[in-house]
Structure formats: C-alpha cells, structure tokens
Amino acid sequence: MIDLSLLTDGGVGWLDASGPASHLVLSTRVRLARNLTAHVFQGRNSETEREEILGTVEGAARESVLLRRATRFRLDRLERTDRQLLHERHLVSKELAGLDGDGRVRSGASVLVQDLIGVMLNEEDHLRIQGLHSGFALEETYALVDRLDAELGQRLAFAFHPEFGYLTSCPTNVGTGLRASVLIHLPGLVLTKEINKVLHGLAQVGLTHRGLYGEGSEVVGQFFQLSNQTTLGSSARWSAR
Amino acid sequence: MSCDQCREREAVIHLTQIVDDQVTTLHLCEKCAAEKGVDSPGAHAKSPLGTLIGAMGKGPELVPTPRSSDLCVRCGATFQDFRESGRLGCPDCYRSFEAPLRDLLRRLHGSTHHLGERYADREQAATTPQAAEPEGQERAADLREQLRLAVETENFELAAELRDRLRVVE
Numbered sequence: 423m424i425d426l427s428l429l430t431d432g433g434v435g436w437l438d439a440s441g442p443a444s445h446l447v448l449s450t451r452v453r454l455a456r457n458l459t460a461h462v463f464q465g466r467n468s469e470t471e472r473e474e475i476l477g478t479v480e481g482a483a484r485e486s487v488l489l490r491r492a493t494r495f496r497l498d499r500l501e502r503t504d505r506q507l508l509h510e511r512h513l514v515s516k517e518l519a520g521l522d523g524d525g526r527v528r529s530g531a532s533v534l535v536q537d538l539i540g541v542m543l544n545e546e547d548h549l550r551i552q553g554l555h556s557g558f559a560l561e562e563t564y565a566l567v568d569r570l571d572a573e574l575g576q577r578l579a580f581a582f583h584p585e586f587g588y589l590t591s592c593p594t595n596v597g598t599g600l601r602a603s604v605l606i607h608l609p610g611l612v613l614t615k616e617i618n619k620v621l622h623g624l625a626q627v628g629l630t631h632r633g634l635y636g637e638g639s640e641v642v643g644q645f646f647q648l649s650n651q652t653t654l655g656s657s658a659r660w661s662a663r
Numbered sequence: 664m665s666c667d668q669c670r671e672r673e674a675v676i677h678l679t680q681i682v683d684d685q686v687t688t689l690h691l692c693e694k695c696a697a698e699k700g701v702d703s704p705g706a707h708a709k710s711p712l713g714t715l716i717g718a719m720g721k722g723p724e725l726v727p728t729p730r731s732s733d734l735c736v737r738c739g740a741t742f743q744d745f746r747e748s749g750r751l752g753c754p755d756c757y758r759s760f761e762a763p764l765r766d767l768l769r770r771l772h773g774s775t776h777h778l779g780e781r782y783a784d785r786e787q788a789a790t791t792p793q794a795a796e797p798e799g800q801e802r803a804a805d806l807r808e809q810l811r812l813a814v815e816t817e818n819f820e821l822a823a824e825l826r827d828r829l830r831v832v833e
Contacts, residue, residue: 462753581754587777652772
C-alpha cells in the first residue's frame with residue numbers, strides 16, 4: 423500500500439473546506455497541457471521515450487522551487503487499489519491511473535506532487551501541470567500553476583507554434599492548454615429541477631460540465647465540475663477568470 | 664421528447680425563436696437540425712471531440728482534406744490517422760496538416776490565434792529579465808497584432824472581442 427503521509431496534506435487538502443466560498447464550491451482545479459518538442463506525442467511514442475520524458479521532466483522539477491521536494495508515484499508500478507486511491511484524491515486522472523477502458527496502465531505513467539501542485543507525466547500529453555485548491559480560488563490556483571509552468575518552461579523545451587500556441591495531442595487543448603474547473607455542490611438546483619436550464623446556459627458562456635471525477639465521469643451526489651470549453655483565442659488568465 | 668420535424672428520433676436541440684414578440688419553440692433531432700442549418704452550441708459543449716470528428720467526417724466542403732499520401736515527415740502519421748483517433752502524432756503534425764487544422768481549430772475554439780503568454784517571451788524574459796516589457800504594454804501590443812490579423816482575415820466576431828479587450832487593457 424502506498425504511503426500518502428508522504429504528502430503534507432495526505433492528498434486531501436482540497437477537501438478540507440478551508441477555501442473561499444467552500445459552502446458551495448468544494449475545490450478548484452487548474453491544469454496546463456504541455457509537450458516536449460523533442461518527443462512525439464504519447465499515442466506514438468515508445469516505452470523508452472516515455473522513460474526519457476519522465477527522467478527529463480523529473481530532473482527539471484528537482485531544480486525548481488515548487489517541485490523540489492515533490493513525492494513521485496509511478497502508476498505503472500502500483501496495484502489497482504493504490505491507483506484508485508490516487509484517483510479518488512484527485513491527484514491523477516482516470517486515464518493515467520489505468521482505470522478506464524481495458525484497465526491497463528501505460529508504462530512511465532507517473533505523478534509528481536508537492537503540496538497543492540503537481541505534474542502528471544505521460545498522460546494524454548507529456549506533462550499535465552495541475553493545481554488543486556480548496557474552495558473557489560481560480561486566481562490563486564492559476565497563479566501557482568503559472569509559476570510552475572514558467573519554472574519548468576525555463577528548463578524544458580515545450581512544443582509551441584507562433585499562431586496556435588502550446589501544441590497538444592488533442593486539438594481541443596491547443597492554445598493555452600488550460601482547463602480551469604470548479605467542483606460545485608448544487609443540491610437546490612437539482613431538487614427544484616432547474617439544473618438542466620443552468621447546464622444548457624453554461625454552453626452559451628463557453629463553459630462545460632462534468633461529473634465528480636472529471637472527464638468521462640458521472641454526476642453523483644449533486645456535485646458538478648464546471649470548466650472552460652475552449653483554449654484558443656483567450657489568454658490563460660482571461661480563461662481562468 | 665421526439666423531434667417536431669421527423670417525429671421519429673429523440674429531440675436533442677431545443678430552439679427558441681422570438682419573432683415580433685411571439686415566442687416559438689422547436690424541438691429537433693440532430694439530423695433534422697443539421698438539415699435546417701441549425702448549429703447547436705449545447706452539442707458542441709457536450710462533446711468537443713465528437714463535433715470535431717463529426718465535422719471532419721462530412722468531407723472536403725467543411726474541412727479541406729489533405730491528399731491521402733500526405734503524411735507527417737517526422738512521425739509518419741497521416742491525416743487519416745488523426746480522423747480515426749482524434750489525436751495528432753507529434754508537434755510537427757501541426758505544420759504538416761496546418762491548413763485543415765487551422766479550419767478545425769476555428770470551429771472548435773472560434774479562433775486560431777493564441778493569446779496570452781507566449782513561450783518565446785518566457786524564454787527571453789528568463790535570460791534577459793531587464794529587457795522584458797511591462798505586462799500591460801506587452802498584452803496591448805499582442806492584442807493589437809491579433810486585432811489586425813482578425814480584421815485582415817475578416818473574422819469580425821473575434822475582432823470585436825479583441826477590440827473590447829484592448830479597451831480594458833488600455
């Protein structure tokens with residue numbers, strides 16, 4: 423069994439209801455998708471390449487301020503129960519934990535975590551820089567993620583196109599690579615059956631909704647994850663607002 | 664609820680129109696909506712990738728298709744591979760299939776021009792911090808350039824948004 427006491431908050435700092443507006447918003451998550459220009463994207467790279475990516479990024483992370491003391495979990499060397507635990511604590515995606523589809527974990531699949539911030543490695547993109555905060559804290563979480571992006575960007579060569587911005591494996595993430603989301607509890611709207619109108623309205627303002635555990639998950643316990651839909655044509659800070 | 668048009672399929676698009684203070688609501692299935700030329704933002708939001716693949720499946724009139732022999736020189740991926748998986752092979756695919764991807768990005772995001780932080784600026788700022796422009800000026804210059812491009816390409820919707828943002832920055 424993995425030891426989550428290695429993390430200062432046990433990986434559940436986002437769940438302690440200490441943040442702003444925590445009576446309504448459980449947590450805020452911001453992630454940036456980045457890829458190394460020297461490597462092909464995840465769908466076409468080899469096991470050796472994924473190990474190289476892991477080594478390169480971890481080397482850069484150890485030199486950074488924000489991830490110098492990061493704990494590393496190699497998902498490809500963990501039992502399913504442990505992977506499930508990391509996923510439930512919102513530290514890794516379902517895909518990285520190998521909990522969807524055929525249930526296999528990609529070699530090199532890892533996560534680095536230090537306090538409120540971390541990086542998923544060898545996910546759909548080489549790096550998924552992520553920050554998780556209790557309550558409604560988009561600005562604070564974005565600021566933290568942006569700082570780590572800058573720190574890593576100085577040490578790593580990210581794939582960037584002058585017109586399209588940061589390049590990602592899936593075109594839906596191109597541009598800023600940013601997905602800002604809040605996990606919000608809306609029992610009143612569900613009980614009064616007003617929730618569908620609200621969810622329809624979200625699309626009009628460029629937002630989308632998902633379930634408790636993000637992409638591909640179901641809405642349970644009246645928890646909704648609301649996030650931005652597009653990543654191109656708006657600055658990251660603008661999207662985060 | 665069944666579609667008002669064909670009465671067979673499930674209605675997924677609900678269109679409310681107000682003409683001369685008269686409110687009319689139309690419930691359509693995806694097929695009938697497409698025939699009527701109704702674009703559903705809700706459908707886009709639910710599955711951006713589905714929209715992407717759907718748009719691509721409709722052929723050359725929507726997305727310019729590269730020749731089937733075209734492949735990315737770096738990773739060997741073809742545009743057909745992308746159609747099937749929805750994922751690109753490597754960063755260079757964005758250059759190899761630039762034209763169809765530009766069209767696709769415009770459909771997905773409403774724009775093809777990245778705004779905000781630029782990676783090159785970051786590298787430069789890291790090596791020559793004293794040469795870095797103040798953030799406001801940098802952003803305004805960037806927005807002006809994007810505005811010029813938007814007007815040139817007759818993307819007036821984006822141009823109007825950029826103009827508004829420039830006002831805020833300036």
